[in-house]
Amino acid sequence: MQTRVDDVAHTTPIYSLGEAAHIIRAPATSFTRWAHGHSFRQRREGEKGWTKPILSGVQSGRGYTVPFNALAEGFIVESFRRAGLPMARIKPAIDVLREELGLENALLSEKLKTDGAEILIENGERELVVVRNHQGVFRDVVEQYLKSISYRDGFVDFLRLPAYESADVIVDPVRNSGQPTIARLGVRVDDIVSRVRAGEPMTDVAEDFGLSRPELHSLLVQAA
Numbered sequence: 001m002q003t004r005v006d007d008v009a010h011t012t013p014i015y016s017l018g019e020a021a022h023i024i025r026a027p028a029t030s031f032t033r034w035a036h037g038h039s040f041r042q043r044r045e046g047e048k049g050w051t052k053p054i055l056s057g058v059q060s061g062r063g064y065t066v067p068f069n070a071l072a073e074g075f076i077v078e079s080f081r082r083a084g085l086p087m088a089r090i091k092p093a094i095d096v097l098r099e100e101l102g103l104e105n106a107l108l109s110e111k112l113k114t115d116g117a118e119i120l121i122e123n124g125e126r127e128l129v130v131v132r133n134h135q136g137v138f139r140d141v142v143e144q145y146l147k148s149i150s151y152r153d154g155f156v157d158f159l160r161l162p163a164y165e166s167a168d169v170i171v172d173p174v175r176n177s178g179q180p181t182i183a184r185l186g187v188r189v190d191d192i193v194s195r196v197r198a199g200e201p202m203t204d205v206a207e208d209f210g211l212s213r214p215e216l217h218s219l220l221v222q223a224a
Contacts, residue, residue, distance in 0.1 A: 009173040013059055015066040023171060023180060024075040025163050031074055035066065054094060056105060068173035072156040073107040076146065083116045083145050093119035093131040110151040113142040164189075164222055166214040185209060192216070193223040 015023070021031035035058040037051040054077060055070040080090050097106030097119075106112065111122040120128040120142060127136050148160040158172035161180060168183040175181050180189040187209060195205045196216075206216045 010068045011057055012173075013057075013064045013067050014173065014178045015068075015071055016062075016064060017058075017066060020066040020071045020074060023161070024071060024078055025161075026074055026078040034074055034077060035070065036060070051091075054091060054107075068171070068178050069105070069108060069156070071171070071178070072149070072159060073105075075159055076107045076112070076149070076156075079146055079148075080114055080119065083114055085114065085116070085119065089132070090119060096131050097121065105155065108156045110154045110156075112146070114145045115142050116145065164218045166212070166218040167216075169219075182209075182211075189219055189223065193219055196220060 017032050017035060018028050021028040024031075033051075034054040037053045055066075055073045057067045058070045059065040077090060081087070094106055097103045097109075097112075103109055106121075109121070113120045113122065113128060115128075118130045118132060121131055123129050128142060129136055148162050150157050150160070158170055158175075160183075161169045161171060164180075167189075169180050169189060170183045171178055171180055175186065176188045181187065182189065182192070192205060192209055192211070196202055202213075202216060202220075205211075206213060211219075
């Protein structure tokens with residue numbers, strides 16, 4: 001059975017680096033480093049090294065280089081950062097998941113959780129285990145993190161974007177080419193915002209799409 005991680009819709013590049021970073025509200029420079037790695041100077045030898053990418057499947061070059069899977073991975077990394085995890089903990093944990101536990105698409109796995117201090121994974125006994133040291137922890141507050149993610153076949157299927165607050169906006173690679181979309185309407189956010197930018201009264205736009213004032217306001221704030 002085909003899974004979300006190898007589905008063509010989830011692995012075909014449909015975003016530029018800057019567009020993907022904007023959608024998940026991550027710094028563009030950070031997203032680029034996650035996608036391609038970055039250089040660093042080794043302290044002892046004084047030589048330059050290069051870190052491995054955190055995101056998977058991002059192509060080199062310009063234009064559309066980022067598939068939905070990589071955008072979802074970036075969304076999860078940014079969620080970890082907003083939960084208070086430093087990159088110094090995130091990257092080693094991802095390396096363990098990929099190399100030791102054999103999960104190449106570790107960030108997309110439904111088993112992945114976070115408690116705001118460590119990255120955890122759910123084992124076969126449905127216990128949460130700290131990735132870095134394999135110690136068991138309690139399942140207390142982990143459910144509040146990554147709650148914007150919908151899974152299918154054990155991997156990320158689509159995302160809800162919490163930044164929009166009042167509006168239910170999703171990113172789904174099989175809907176509107178992965179562009180932010182009003183879930184219940186199936187309409188791209190850009191299609192709604194562009195009408196307001198073109199000078200149409202907000203009340204008319206809201207009425208045409210059946211949006212409440214808070215919903216439309218939320219779309220406009222995020223598009224600013």
